Amino acid sequence: MNIANQILFAVVITSVTGTAAYGLWRLLMNSRFCTKPQYVYLALFLVCLLYLIPLDYGWMQMTIHGYLQKEGIWQINFSLTGFLWILAFFAAVCWLALMAKGITEFAGSLRGMKRIQMRDIPEEEKAVREEFARVKKKLGIRSNIRLYRNDRITSPMLAGIFRCRVVLPDIAYDRKHLSVIFHHELMHYKSHDPFVRLCGMCVTAVHHINPLTGNLMALLDEWSEIYCDARAIAAISDEMDAGCYFEMIIESVKHCPVTDENYIFSMLYENQRRLERRIEYMGKYNGKAASRLASVCFAAAFVLVSVTPVYAAGSEAADVHDDIYQNVEALTADGSEENVLEEQQILGVMDRSYDTLEYAYPELEVISPLLSANEMASFNWSVSPGTRMVSNQFWVSKGQTIHVAATAIPDNSTFWIGIMDGLNNARYVEGSGSLSHDFSITSSGHYRVFVQNRSSVQITAGGTYYFN
Incomplete structure (x- = not known):
């Protein structure tokens, strides 16, 4: 059997195997599997490997006997004759x-x-180099990754495949922006994204006739960014929350709305729609109660108001949150209806409802032990206007319920009681005087209870909370 038949057979087999794996990945995307970006991204990488590594071909060579094999384990009978040979020849040429x-x-x-790389110049500003070194050390990266500036690019990027480097556009960034940029790009390096992208490009080149592989690179790009966002947000959580993280990204690229689509490396920002999808996914990552439509609307509104002058209007943009909510009835102990409270939600990346986020217990102090199930905690907080006062965090599992009750003085002052997850996504009810509500948990994670003053005077809020 000649080498051409061997190659053709191997390509056909790997294409079938990869397509089957890709179909399985698509099916899993409709399940809870897609709630963990690391699983989605790893599975997509395995799909690429199955397109490239002829495992089934090798298995058939080693195990199948009889008609398909003539004189040895490397002699599968896959030769073509007559018209089929001519047809296969033209197909191979194409x-x-x-x-x-x-x-x-x-x-x-x-x-x-x-050509663009020829314009790279080593970063000269000492403060930028120090911040880069700080983030590298924080993430445990010891590799010699260089930092450059380039006046031809429009967005920070991780360039290279085997010798990676971080390249910044010729734009001045403050320390917070640099921290987000370096966390994001170096997480691409820690996730081995350059190698994964190389595998994706090889799949596209080898299996270009297979129509299903045409979208593979776009999926790899999108999920590499989502996975990187998830890891970067976790790593930078000691410096800022998820909302601030995405704000820094948008502010970093708002002066450069045009994207260079020819870039083949990992960029902080590639296009607006993809950034919207990243914000949408991260908004749902640890909180599944909001509908997909609500998340899309929130993400789109956040991006639009962030890259236009309307962004300066500040808290007025929060009015959009009032259009999407769930109706939840607060019941008395005997089951009769006391009043109707509207449980509402705000994605952390969009939350402009408060001016100050204040921790009831300073984070630098020794944190008290985590709350246990059915263990009641009490609070008595003085909350200034425009301030959200939050408790220590505690772990709650899916299916459990957080019970919150509070009374505020003056009793005619409007305030919120609610809960926040690890991404600062908030669920709350609004009222005055005395409020109580039960928040059902749909995703396991760390939560905080909060009281937010929506009035123009200082309030004193006392109450309790527990979960079971």
Whole structure:
């Protein structure tokens, strides 16, 4: 059996295997599997490997005997004769021509990046280099990753495949923006994204005839960003919350709305729609109660008001939250209806409802032990206007309920009681005087109870909370 038949058979087998794995990945995306970005991204990478590594071909070579095998384990009978041979010959020529076209386009992109790379200059500003070194040390990266500036790019990026470097556009950033940029780009490095993208490009080149592989690179790009966001938000949580993280990203790129689509490396911002999808996913990552439509609307509104002058209007943008809510009835002990409270939600990345986030117990002090189930905690907080006072965090599992009750003085002052998850996504009810509400938990994680003053005078709020 000649080498051409061997190659053709191997490509066909890997294409079938990869397509089956891709179909399974699509099915899993409709299940709870998609709530963990690391699983989604890892599975997508495995799909790429199954497109590239001829495992089934090797298994057939080693195990199948009889008609498919003639003189040895490396002699599968896959030869073609007559008209089928001519048809296969033309198919192979077309396949090779299209693959050559794809490789040529990829080489052209590399040459373009090489020309841009020639304008890279080492970062000269000491404060920027120190911040880069700080984040590298914090993330435990010891590799020699260089930091450059380039006046031809429009967004920070991680460039290179085997010798990676972080490249900044010729824009001045403050320390908070630099921290977000470096956490994000270095997380791409820790996740081995350059190698994963290389595998995706190889799949696209080899299996270009398979229509299902055309969208594979776009999926890899999108999920690499989502996975990177999840890891970066966790790593930077000691410096800022998720909302501030995305604010810094949007502010970093709002002066550069046009994207260079020819870039083949990991960028902080590639296009507005993809950024909207990242914000949407992270909004649902630890809180599944909000509907998909609500998350899309919130994310789109956040991006639009962030990249336009309307963003300066501040808290007025929070009015959009009032349009989406769930009706929950507060019941007395005997089951009769006491009053109707509207449980509402705000994604952390969009929350402009408060001016100050104040911790009832300073985070730098020794944190008290985590709350246990059915253990009641009490509070008595003085809350200034426009301030959200939050408790220590405690772990609550899916299916449990957090019970919160509070009374505020003056009793005619409007305030919120609610809970916040690890991404600062808030669920709350609004009222005055005495309020109580039960918040059902749909996703396990760390939560905080909060009281937010919505009046123009200082209030004193006392109450209790527990979960079971």
